[in-house]
Amino acid sequence: MHYSAAIVPLLITGGASEGDNIPMTSFNWTPSSSLYLLTYIIAFLLLTFRWKKVLSSMRVRDFLLPLLVLFAPLTTLWSLTPGETFSSAVALIGTTVLGFYFASRFTVREQLRLLGWSFVLILILSFSFIVLMPQYGIEHGVHAGAFRGVFTHKNTFGKFLVLTVILFLTLVLVEKPKNIAVFRFGLLMSFIFLPLSRSSSSLLNACFLAVLAFLLYRILHFKVKVLIPSVILIILSIWAFSFISQGIAETFAGFFGKDLTLTGRTEIWGAVIEKIQERPLQGYGFSSFWAQSPSNILRTFGWMPPNAHNGFLDLALDLGVTGLLLYCLISLRILVKSFFLSRRIYIDSVSFWPFIFFLFTLLTNLTESGLFGRNSIYPLLFISLYFSFFYFPKGPALTSQ
Numbered sequence: 001m002h003y004s005a006a007i008v009p010l011l012i013t014g015g016a017s018e019g020d021n022i023p024m025t026s027f028n029w030t031p032s033s034s035l036y037l038l039t040y041i042i043a044f045l046l047l048t049f050r051w052k053k054v055l056s057s058m059r060v061r062d063f064l065l066p067l068l069v070l071f072a073p074l075t076t077l078w079s080l081t082p083g084e085t086f087s088s089a090v091a092l093i094g095t096t097v098l099g100f101y102f103a104s105r106f107t108v109r110e111q112l113r114l115l116g117w118s119f120v121l122i123l124i125l126s127f128s129f130i131v132l133m134p135q136y137g138i139e140h141g142v143h144a145g146a147f148r149g150v151f152t153h154k155n156t157f158g159k160f161l162v163l164t165v166i167l168f169l170t171l172v173l174v175e176k177p178k179n180i181a182v183f184r185f186g187l188l189m190s191f192i193f194l195p196l197s198r199s200s201s202s203l204l205n206a207c208f209l210a211v212l213a214f215l216l217y218r219i220l221h222f223k224v225k226v227l228i229p230s231v232i233l234i235i236l237s238i239w240a241f242s243f244i245s246q247g248i249a250e251t252f253a254g255f256f257g258k259d260l261t262l263t264g265r266t267e268i269w270g271a272v273i274e275k276i277q278e279r280p281l282q283g284y285g286f287s288s289f290w291a292q293s294p295s296n297i298l299r300t301f302g303w304m305p306p307n308a309h310n311g312f313l314d315l316a317l318d319l320g321v322t323g324l325l326l327y328c329l330i331s332l333r334i335l336v337k338s339f340f341l342s343r344r345i346y347i348d349s350v351s352f353w354p355f356i357f358f359l360f361t362l363l364t365n366l367t368e369s370g371l372f373g374r375n376s377i378y379p380l381l382f383i384s385l386y387f388s389f390f391y392f393p394k395g396p397a398l399t400s401q
Contacts, residue, residue: 002039003095003377004160006122006150008032010129010136013152019141036375040094043101054104062333062390065383068326068372069096071319072286079285080292088287091374099383100391108350108388109175115381116171119164120186126150126157126193146198158199159364163377164190165206166356169213175349205363213356265309265367272308276316283320287373290317311364311371327372330386331358337389354385 002008009032016022047054073089076082102111126149129137139146139154146154168187172180194203219230275289283289290307308314316324338354361378365371372379 001118001122002035003375003380004122005156007125008035009152010150015136017139017141018143018153036091039098043098047101058391059393060391064326064330065386068323069093071323075283075285075319078282079288081285081288084291085285085288088374095374095380096383099380100387102384103387103392108353111384112167112171112175112349112353113177115167116183116186119167120182122150123186123189143198147193147196154197155199158194158197158202159368161190161194161197162202162206162209162360162364166209166213166360169210170349170353170356173213174352201367209356209360212359216352216355268305268308269310269313272313272317279320281320281322283316283318283323286318307369309367309369311369314369315371334385334389357381
């Protein structure tokens, strides 16, 4: 729940909203940082207590993610802000330790159920904040009236809701656990909250992913001569979706009385790509670029964007094209493995979840940041999937309870 950026950040900021002209750096983030540190320590201790069992079940079959994680502290050598890079790299290593423990201790099915219960609880708390403490649960200022639940911003809430939709769809359609009614309830709550969050892109992504989930669920066991054209059709649909989604999103936005445009983002992307070309291979250092206010970005916009509003560009800024390629290779390996699993056995959450999760990652990181980093639920799930597939393939990760 803490890695989802729920509750604690909202309480720390006192319910501040965009437009209040209160910089995020003015708040004391020590409680949040201390909780993250506590999770690193607990995960490390739990691994230490059961080290024999972990080693006996571990089968190291890939080194790409460890290389990517270790590349982050290495960038301290050429970072624009070495102190920020080093502390962020340590946090990334801690997040990786937690993901490693998660994969070593729980099956993929158990991981999804634990996430499901956690997400249902977050949705219930969000409803409570919206109804009982609207000064926290509902935005004021620039986005007055938009629901944000237990998050600091409506877009953060919207992105989380898309994740809950695909998780609950996986549990309801594929996993079908004994307590399926709870996850159906969570799915219903997610769909109710999505339009009320006024996050138009999140609403569009959720609808698209929901439809695609049904399609993937049906076609993964088609015969090869039918499967290949179906996969090509889906790829072409995603490609077309990336072009037309802006127009559809603007239509959705019109219902909520707002104007949605990518003009600001495209300008940022152009300036960011120029900076990437200056250091294409090694990047500017992990979590360094946006911490030191590049002068040309400031001259271009007159203000400092918090990120590139594109996860792939931000990763290239942090770790260069080297880091971006490593991430893409890891993702491709996981997808290929899950595909072949789905062809050998009946389709289940082990093979279905990676497909829908990585599609979610692709769509959300086209206009938002958060592809790979520390202290976030999204890279944490990515890390746990990697270790589940390539370090514990015959252990608890890919087997039933």
